[in-house]
Amino acid sequence: MWYTSTPVVRHYRLLSQGLTLLALVLAVASLTVLDTRVASLPANQTTLALALIVAIGQWRWTRKGVFTSALVLWPLCLCLVTLLFGTCAPEDWLSLERLSEPFRWLTTPSTLLDWRPPLVELVVLTLLTLGILARTRSSLGVPLLHMSCLLLLLLDQTPLHHWLPSAALLHAHSLTVTAVLGLLLAGQWVGVVSGWRPTRDSLRRGLWPSTLLVVMTLALWQYLEIQADGELQYLGQREGRAMEERLASEFNDFRHSLQHLQVFLEQSPLPPSTERWQHLTRPLRDHFPYLATLRYVEVTGGNVRSPATTVVPRPTDMPQPAAVPPPEAQITTLAIDAPAPTMKITLSLPIRRPGGKLLGHLAATLSLSAMAENMYTHPPSGAGSLQVRLTYHNRLIKEWPMEGHPASWTVSVPLDAIPLHRPDNKAATVDTAYLPLELTLRPDTRLLTRLRSRLPAVTLMLGLLFSQFLYLTLFSQHQMASQHRALARSNGDLRREVRTRHRLQQQLSWLADHDELTGLPNRRHLQATAQTWRARLPLSVILVDIDHFKRINDCLGHAEGDRVLKAVGRLAQETLGDDGLLGRYGGEEFLVIIPEGRLAEASAVAERLRRAVRQAPLAHHDGTPLTISLGVACQDQAPLDLARLIQQADQALYTAKHQGRDRVELFVDTVDGASDLDTPPFTA
Numbered sequence: 001m002w003y004t005s006t007p008v009v010r011h012y013r014l015l016s017q018g019l020t021l022l023a024l025v026l027a028v029a030s031l032t033v034l035d036t037r038v039a040s041l042p043a044n045q046t047t048l049a050l051a052l053i054v055a056i057g058q059w060r061w062t063r064k065g066v067f068t069s070a071l072v073l074w075p076l077c078l079c080l081v082t083l084l085f086g087t088c089a090p091e092d093w094l095s096l097e098r099l100s101e102p103f104r105w106l107t108t109p110s111t112l113l114d115w116r117p118p119l120v121e122l123v124v125l126t127l128l129t130l131g132i133l134a135r136t137r138s139s140l141g142v143p144l145l146h147m148s149c150l151l152l153l154l155l156d157q158t159p160l161h162h163w164l165p166s167a168a169l170l171h172a173h174s175l176t177v178t179a180v181l182g183l184l185l186a187g188q189w190v191g192v193v194s195g196w197r198p199t200r201d202s203l204r205r206g207l208w209p210s211t212l213l214v215v216m217t218l219a220l221w222q223y224l225e226i227q228a229d230g231e232l233q234y235l236g237q238r239e240g241r242a243m244e245e246r247l248a249s250e251f252n253d254f255r256h257s258l259q260h261l262q263v264f265l266e267q268s269p270l271p272p273s274t275e276r277w278q279h280l281t282r283p284l285r286d287h288f289p290y291l292a293t294l295r296y297v298e299v300t301g302g303n304v305r306s307p308a309t310t311v312v313p314r315p316t317d318m319p320q321p322a323a324v325p326p327p328e329a330q331i332t333t334l335a336i337d338a339p340a341p342t343m344k345i346t347l348s349l350p351i352r353r354p355g356g357k358l359l360g361h362l363a364a365t366l367s368l369s370a371m372a373e374n375m376y377t378h379p380p381s382g383a384g385s386l387q388v389r390l391t392y393h394n395r396l397i398k399e400w401p402m403e404g405h406p407a408s409w410t411v412s413v414p415l416d417a418i419p420l421h422r423p424d425n426k427a428a429t430v431d432t433a434y435l436p437l438e439l440t441l442r443p444d445t446r447l448l449t450r451l452r453s454r455l456p457a458v459t460l461m462l463g464l465l466f467s468q469f470l471y472l473t474l475f476s477q478h479q480m481a482s483q484h485r486a487l488a489r490s491n492g493d494l495r496r497e498v499r500t501r502h503r504l505q506q507q508l509s510w511l512a513d514h515d516e517l518t519g520l521p522n523r524r525h526l527q528a529t530a531q532t533w534r535a536r537l538p539l540s541v542i543l544v545d546i547d548h549f550k551r552i553n554d555c556l557g558h559a560e561g562d563r564v565l566k567a568v569g570r571l572a573q574e575t576l577g578d579d580g581l582l583g584r585y586g587g588e589e590f591l592v593i594i595p596e597g598r599l600a601e602a603s604a605v606a607e608r609l610r611r612a613v614r615q616a617p618l619a620h621h622d623g624t625p626l627t628i629s630l631g632v633a634c635q636d637q638a639p640l641d642l643a644r645l646i647q648q649a650d651q652a653l654y655t656a657k658h659q660g661r662d663r664v665e666l667f668v669d670t671v672d673g674a675s676d677l678d679t680p681p682f683t684a
């Protein structure tokens, strides 16, 4: 991670240490004294404890304590991965109930679920841990990990998150926790950034597409969370509607029973006596336990007489209705705005003679809380795991409490179960409104976890994983491509170098065998070739010397001398053709070797050469034509003695010079008297 120890890198390291230390101190302070509200939540305590371990590991890492850092962080990594798996795995696979069992002694009265950090915090802690454990490879993967963490935290803490109806189970709870994680993140980022220089281009290549994938993952995650919340809302609404139906049907049953009584009373000419009233109303009282009062209110001379003459109070009598229905109303339902838990509903039905004359009213008072209790005895979604509250204008009428830890997620359903007929309503048959009752359902964390889809969490995890893979692939691909390019470049250089060396070697070997001025084989080459021809006897040699060459040098200069040397060499080569090998023997001397050439043949060749030079447009400073003298020698008996043969040719040449130059002289072996000479020597 720390590539070099330049002053800049040292500064980065110090800053990284400072930030990590700050995170460590803040985590300890939050756990102990700083924020009791934060520390009181078990999930926050877990996050802070885990962050503390990460901070210790990171601190060791910034101090180059790689071993101790790994020792601290590997077990933590395993723990975090298990927690993440628990968050993402379906409840059927890994039931939290079952998982909580071994830890019950530790976590009671809360459950393991209460202690599990929210998803966002788990993900950030895992990414931080992996970032440190990657160590020397961290410059490959850490930038994207940091980017992902940052986006996650931002999404979780910005106002944007509050627009999204996501379940609180999955999100960070406190700003202090976020601050600790942010400091750790900053500390690690500063520690890594100094090593970015060598791979900056590759980082850029990998970072953009994979960050885009991270953003898309986050967007998809939020979308799926909205979907999951929508499903939960739907479940809640369905529960509310079922209760609404039960309440409405209960109320309608009562109203119909009351209407039967009304019809019966309208048949009687006089209000019933007290005994008769008791007898008549007994079924109602027995059947509807929430019936508080039931009265027969007489009307005398067009005025309502109140209190009623015929009253059947419940054992605990309720207050009188504050409002009295108008005489012409067919049926009136009134909500009596008493303190919410004792709130009543009054139903009033007129009692008329067949001619239409109003005799009085049948007035019933119902206790709403008793009615609700009767219709909702057992919570439908598992006893103790759902809190249900029935409210009227935000005032509690009835509450069914839960046993577990309440999740911060609710669904509210307006209950349009009890039609409300206002007393001032002239059109008696029209329902103007419903009693504004509201039902609020709140599951405990266990139930919420069971009900809520795991899809958003799984999508988030997989999306981040794929982003990381994409990033690493692009990064490595770019790294490899640039390394490949560098390799190809150095290969090209190497190939060029090899070619140059080969050419130089060829030149060198050519120079070793040839005369640089004339381009003809040199003495070494001539000798080597003659050795290879040693079996091709008889073998003849011709030694050629330019006559008075010194004069050319002296009178026309060395450059002209060189030019003449080259011209004679070229001319001799053209004249000789394939009849033998011509080479420069030294100075202004040339040597011709003719394999399988008798002296006569060699003599003819020599003569051809002499004539060619003589006739060429080559001249001395005074216009005298340039001539050459040639000495010829031949050996027909093995073994070949080249030195001796050349010496013999030299003797013949010497003779040619002394006999006036521009001539061919043959060497005749005077010792053994043998001569291959068939033809007389040529002269000018």
Ligand SMILES: Nc1nc2c(ncn2[C@@H]2O[C@H](COP(=O)(O)OP(=O)(O)OP(=O)(O)O)[C@@H](O)[C@H]2O)c(=O)[nH]1
Residues within 6 Å of the ligand: 517, 545, 546, 547, 548, 549, 550, 551, 553, 557, 558, 559, 560, 561, 562, 565, 586, 587, 588, 657
């Ligand atoms: N320009 C030039 N001169 C050379 C080269 N090699 C030898 N010479 C000259 O060739 C001359 C040879 O002269 P000599 O051996 O005295 O003979 P010569 O003048 O040719 O006279 P003869 O051989 O007696 O006809 C010398 O002056 C050398 O300096 C060369 O490569 N280039």
